Amino acid sequence: MNCPCGSGITYQHCCQPYHLSLKNAPTAEALMRSRYSAFVTANAGYLYETTHNSKRKNHSKSAYLNSAKNTKWLKLEIIFSAFDVVEFKAYYLNKKFQTEVLHEKSNFRLEDGRWYYVDGVFYS
Template sequence: MNCYCGSHKSYDSCCKVFHLNGGQTETAEQLMRSRYSAFVRADGDYLMQTHHKRTRPIKEKQAIVNWAKSVLWQRLEILESTEDTVKFNAFFSEHGEADCIHENSKFVKENNKWYYLGYAENNN
């Protein structure tokens, strides 16, 4: 089975590696992909662990997990990637209705580790 993130690798040799090593990715895009896979797997611990402490929504963790479990994830499409931003579409269906999250995500690297920070200013 290909990884949830859309790479042509297996989950075991792709995002699972990052899920097991606490999010030690080499690039912001790898972290973005691993976070998408964590949404598919409803892995709230990983989502919180890889979300920067300054913007981490700890109080919303259970709601995020519940929502991630309630939708049918379809695919991730990376539109553009820079050193610290990743523009993407995450396709899913909720209550039988197709939907898409379109985001230009901002990442920050601290102590040699990437973290999701939030929306980049230019979120077109």
């Protein structure tokens, strides 16, 4: 199956190695893509572990799991990517089965060779 992150390659050769902790995402964009795929596959543990430690108190594995299981993600579009910032649009179906867009500019931090999601600014 193609990877949910939209890279055009298979999940097995894209985000799955990150989800299985076989390797670390090499860039902020790769981490963002792998986190999107983790939402699609309801991998709450990965979402929690890739959230920066300073922000984990605001997020729990159960909250991530609830969000992932209650959202039908459709596709990811990268708008802009720099060293530690990624702007993206994530398309999903709402409860009325209408397409909506989550537009966010996310901030990431590299620590000890690993990328972490810190926070983001949402656009309407």
